[in-house]
Amino acid sequence: MEWISKALEKVRKRKPLVQNITNFVVMNTTANALLAIGASPVMAHARDELEDMLRIADSLVVNIGTPDEHWIASMEKAVKIASEMKKPIILDPVGAxxxxxxxxTALKLLEIGDITILRGNFDEIAALLGEHGKTRGVDSTTYEKDKAKELAFIAAKEFNTVVAVTGPVDYVSDGREVYAIYNGHEMLGRVTGTGCMVTAITGAFAAVEEPLRAAVSALVVFGIAAEKAYEEAKYPGSFHVKLYDWLYRINGELINKMERVRKVEP
Amino acid sequence: MEWISKALEKVRKRKPLVQNITNFVVMNTTANALLAIGASPVMAHARDELEDMLRIADSLVVNIGTPDEHWIASMEKAVKIASEMKKPIILDPVGAxxxxxxxxTALKLLEIGDITILRGNFDEIAALLGEHGKTRGVDSTTYEKDKAKELAFIAAKEFNTVVAVTGPVDYVSDGREVYAIYNGHEMLGRVTGTGCMVTAITGAFAAVEEPLRAAVSALVVFGIAAEKAYEEAKYPGSFHVKLYDWLYRINGELINKMERVRKVEP
Amino acid sequence: MEWISKALEKVRKRKPLVQNITNFVVMNTTANALLAIGASPVMAHARDELEDMLRIADSLVVNIGTPDEHWIASMEKAVKIASEMKKPIILDPVGAxxxxxxxxTALKLLEIGDITILRGNFDEIAALLGEHGKTRGVDSTTYEKDKAKELAFIAAKEFNTVVAVTGPVDYVSDGREVYAIYNGHEMLGRVTGTGCMVTAITGAFAAVEEPLRAAVSALVVFGIAAEKAYEEAKYPGSFHVKLYDWLYRINGELINKMERVRKVEP
Structure with a gap:
C-alpha cells in the first residue's frame, strides 16, 4: 500500500524525536533501531525532567518490561503529560x-492517559482484556490466528485505541478496520527485545502519520527488514546485526515489492 | 561426556523460563545468550512481582554486578522465595x-537462601572464602591453576553448594567431585559480560539437570561456542556476534567432538 | 603527533581500571569499547561502594544520560571522592x-568537583555556557565550525578544565591551546552512544596521559577506528560491530598514517 513507503519517507525527512521510557534490557537496541530507521531517540525517566523532554519530543513510547515503583511513577507522569500535550503515546505492556x-500497570496507563497505539503479543493483549490468566514471560506462546484478529478488533474497541497484536501474523485494528500483516521472520524470536524495537519504531511512525497507518507501517517495515536480514544471516547474533542494517537500507521500492498486508474483515 | 549433549537437548526441548535479576551492563546480552541457547529469559526485579514471576519460572539467576540498596533488597527477596519454592538458584558474585x-551482599545471599550453583572468577570466590582481600574490578587477574581447583572444592564444601571457578581452566565442584573444563577462549575477556552470560546459561541448564552436571554443561557449551566463534572472527566486536550464532548452532555432535572436560582428583 | 600512539601504548600496557557511572542505554557498549581498546571497565553506582571502587580505579567517568535523583546523588558523591583522591574525572553532560x-546536574558536578575533561556536543557545552537555550535530545544539530572552536576555548577557561566539543570537526582546548581533530565518520551518528563511548575511552587515556593530550588522543583513536569500520561496513549494525574490532586492532602505525589533528589558533 502506497502510504507505507510514504510514511517511511516522512520519518526520514522529519526525524521525529521519540521519547522512551522503556526497560533496561532493550534501551540500547531500541535506540539503535530508531536511529537506523532515521528517527531520533531520547531516553528520560526522571519525573523532574519529563515535562521538559516531552515538550520537545514528537511522541512518547512507554514499555513496562522491567517495572518497579519508581519507573511506574515516571510512566504514569509521562503518560499524563503527553496526553495533555496531545502527543502520540505508544504503550507496550510487556509481560502483562x-x-x-x-x-x-498497563491497565492503569490505559486508563489515565490517551494511549494512541497499544502493541503487544497475544497473551499480553488477551490478559489486558481479562480473557486470559497466564502468560509465559514475554513469549507469545498461545497465539491462534483467528483469535488474534478478533482480539485486536475487540481490544481496540474496548480500550478506544489502535491495537497491534503481533505474532506469526500481526493484526492491527482501530475498532473499525483490521489489517493483517504477513511480513516478519521467526528468527526475531531468538533476539531479545525485537517486539520492543517494533514498538519504538511505531513511536517514530506515529509522530508523522495517523495511528492505524502508523502501526501498520511500522510492522511492515520491521517485518521486511527482518526478512532481508535473514536472507543474509541465518543465526541470531548475525541476524540481529543485519536487522539494523536493513532498517537503515529499507526504502519505498523494497516495501512495495515485499509488503504483505491485507485489509481483512473484522 | 554423554550427559553434556543430553543436557543441551533437554534445554532445547523444555525451553526453561529463566528469571534474572542481573546487572544493567549485561541485561541485553544475557537475555540474548539465553534465547540463542534455546531457553526463555525474563527479567523482573520489582519486589511486588517476584512471587508471581518465580511461580512460572524454572530457575532464578542472581547477578550482583551493579548493586544498590533497592536491587539488593529485590535479590534477597527473590532468593528467599525461590528457596521456598525449591527452584534452582544461580549466584554470580560479580566484583566480590x-x-x-x-x-x-554475596555472602548474605548465600546465607539466606539455598544457592544451587555459585559461579565466579578466582578472586571473587576467593574473596568470599576470605582468603583474598582485593580484586581488580571484574577481571580475573590472580588466577592460579592448582589453587583454582582447590578453591572450587573448598568453597563447595564451605557453602554447601556447587561452585564453578572460571578462568583459563574452569573448575566445578560439589565438594566431593571436581571437574576441569579446558574449553573456552581468551577473547571472551575482551567482551563485557561473558562471565555473566555463562552464569545465565547455567540457569537454563540447572532447570533441566542436576547442579554439578548443569554447571559443567553450561561451561563446556559456552566454551565450545567461544572457540567456534573465534575460528570465524578474530576481533572482539565480530567475535561477540558469532558467539550468539554458535550458542544457537552448537549441537551434540560438536560437543562430543570438541569437549575437553576431565574429572580430576580434588 | 607522536604522543597519540604513545598514549595508546600506555593504555594497552597499564590497562587502567575505569570506573563508570553512566546511562542505562550505553552501559554495555561503553564497557565493550573500553575492553576493546585495552582498558578495564567497572560500573558501580551504589553510594556505599563508591569509595572502595574509586580507591582501586584509575579514573572516573560520569555520564548523565539517564539521570534521576538516585543516580545524581551517586554522581555527586563519586565526583567528590574522586576529586579528593586526585583521580582524573571525565564528565559527559548528555542532553544538557x-x-x-x-x-x-552538569553544572553542579562541575562546581563540586575537579573535573579533568568535559566532553559534549556543541549544544550541550553551549547550554552549559548559557549561550544556548535548547538542544534537541542528544543530537548535535546546530554545530558551526568556527563557533565550536571558540566554544571549546571559552568553556575551557570558564570551567577551568579541558573541554572537548565534538561534531563534524572536534575541538579540544585547555583554555590556552586548541586542537582540531578531523578524524571520525558521520555513520557514528547512526549508532547510539558513540559519544558516550569516546567519553569512556577518554577516561582510559586520562588515566595514563595529561588531560589535553588524553582528550585529543581518545578522539583521534576513536575517529580512526570509525573510519576503518566504515571501510568494511556501510550500514549501522555492521558498522557498530566493526567499530569494536578496530578499537582493538588500531595501532601506532595506523594512527600515524591516518591522524588528522592540527593545533589551531584559539
Whole structure:
C-alpha cells in the first residue's frame, strides 16, 4: 500500500524525536533501531525532567518490561503529560498477564492517559482484556490466528485505541478496520527485545502519520527488514546485526515489492 | 561426556523460563545468550512481582554486578522465595572482593537462601572464602591453576553448594567431585559480560539437570561456542556476534567432538 | 603527533581500571569499547561502594544520560571522592540544554568537583555556557565550525578544565591551546552512544596521559577506528560491530598514517 513507503519517507525527512521510557534490557537496541530507521531517540525517566523532554519530543513510547515503583511513577507522569500535550503515546505492556503488577500497570496507563497505539503479543493483549490468566514471560506462546484478529478488533474497541497484536501474523485494528500483516521472520524470536524495537519504531511512525497507518507501517517495515536480514544471516547474533542494517537500507521500492498486508474483515 | 549433549537437548526441548535479576551492563546480552541457547529469559526485579514471576519460572539467576540498596533488597527477596519454592538458584558474585558491599551482599545471599550453583572468577570466590582481600574490578587477574581447583572444592564444601571457578581452566565442584573444563577462549575477556552470560546459561541448564552436571554443561557449551566463534572472527566486536550464532548452532555432535572436560582428583 | 600512539601504548600496557557511572542505554557498549581498546571497565553506582571502587580505579567517568535523583546523588558523591583522591574525572553532560535537570546536574558536578575533561556536543557545552537555550535530545544539530572552536576555548577557561566539543570537526582546548581533530565518520551518528563511548575511552587515556593530550588522543583513536569500520561496513549494525574490532586492532602505525589533528589558533 502506497502510504507505507510514504510514511517511511516522512520519518526520514522529519526525524521525529521519540521519547522512551522503556526497560533496561532493550534501551540500547531500541535506540539503535530508531536511529537506523532515521528517527531520533531520547531516553528520560526522571519525573523532574519529563515535562521538559516531552515538550520537545514528537511522541512518547512507554514499555513496562522491567517495572518497579519508581519507573511506574515516571510512566504514569509521562503518560499524563503527553496526553495533555496531545502527543502520540505508544504503550507496550510487556509481560502483562505474567504478573499482576504488569497487568495492573498497563491497565492503569490505559486508563489515565490517551494511549494512541497499544502493541503487544497475544497473551499480553488477551490478559489486558481479562480473557486470559497466564502468560509465559514475554513469549507469545498461545497465539491462534483467528483469535488474534478478533482480539485486536475487540481490544481496540474496548480500550478506544489502535491495537497491534503481533505474532506469526500481526493484526492491527482501530475498532473499525483490521489489517493483517504477513511480513516478519521467526528468527526475531531468538533476539531479545525485537517486539520492543517494533514498538519504538511505531513511536517514530506515529509522530508523522495517523495511528492505524502508523502501526501498520511500522510492522511492515520491521517485518521486511527482518526478512532481508535473514536472507543474509541465518543465526541470531548475525541476524540481529543485519536487522539494523536493513532498517537503515529499507526504502519505498523494497516495501512495495515485499509488503504483505491485507485489509481483512473484522 | 554423554550427559553434556543430553543436557543441551533437554534445554532445547523444555525451553526453561529463566528469571534474572542481573546487572544493567549485561541485561541485553544475557537475555540474548539465553534465547540463542534455546531457553526463555525474563527479567523482573520489582519486589511486588517476584512471587508471581518465580511461580512460572524454572530457575532464578542472581547477578550482583551493579548493586544498590533497592536491587539488593529485590535479590534477597527473590532468593528467599525461590528457596521456598525449591527452584534452582544461580549466584554470580560479580566484583566480590573489590568492594565490601559486594562481598557482603554475596555472602548474605548465600546465607539466606539455598544457592544451587555459585559461579565466579578466582578472586571473587576467593574473596568470599576470605582468603583474598582485593580484586581488580571484574577481571580475573590472580588466577592460579592448582589453587583454582582447590578453591572450587573448598568453597563447595564451605557453602554447601556447587561452585564453578572460571578462568583459563574452569573448575566445578560439589565438594566431593571436581571437574576441569579446558574449553573456552581468551577473547571472551575482551567482551563485557561473558562471565555473566555463562552464569545465565547455567540457569537454563540447572532447570533441566542436576547442579554439578548443569554447571559443567553450561561451561563446556559456552566454551565450545567461544572457540567456534573465534575460528570465524578474530576481533572482539565480530567475535561477540558469532558467539550468539554458535550458542544457537552448537549441537551434540560438536560437543562430543570438541569437549575437553576431565574429572580430576580434588 | 607522536604522543597519540604513545598514549595508546600506555593504555594497552597499564590497562587502567575505569570506573563508570553512566546511562542505562550505553552501559554495555561503553564497557565493550573500553575492553576493546585495552582498558578495564567497572560500573558501580551504589553510594556505599563508591569509595572502595574509586580507591582501586584509575579514573572516573560520569555520564548523565539517564539521570534521576538516585543516580545524581551517586554522581555527586563519586565526583567528590574522586576529586579528593586526585583521580582524573571525565564528565559527559548528555542532553544538557534539553532539560533543566540535565543542565543543572552538569553544572553542579562541575562546581563540586575537579573535573579533568568535559566532553559534549556543541549544544550541550553551549547550554552549559548559557549561550544556548535548547538542544534537541542528544543530537548535535546546530554545530558551526568556527563557533565550536571558540566554544571549546571559552568553556575551557570558564570551567577551568579541558573541554572537548565534538561534531563534524572536534575541538579540544585547555583554555590556552586548541586542537582540531578531523578524524571520525558521520555513520557514528547512526549508532547510539558513540559519544558516550569516546567519553569512556577518554577516561582510559586520562588515566595514563595529561588531560589535553588524553582528550585529543581518545578522539583521534576513536575517529580512526570509525573510519576503518566504515571501510568494511556501510550500514549501522555492521558498522557498530566493526567499530569494536578496530578499537582493538588500531595501532601506532595506523594512527600515524591516518591522524588528522592540527593545533589551531584559539
Amino acid at each position: 498477564g505474567a504478573t499482576k503488577l504488569r497487568t495492573e | 572482593g573489590a568492594t565490601k558491599l559486594r562481598t557482603e | 540544554g534539553a532539560t533543566k535537570l540535565r543542565t543543572e
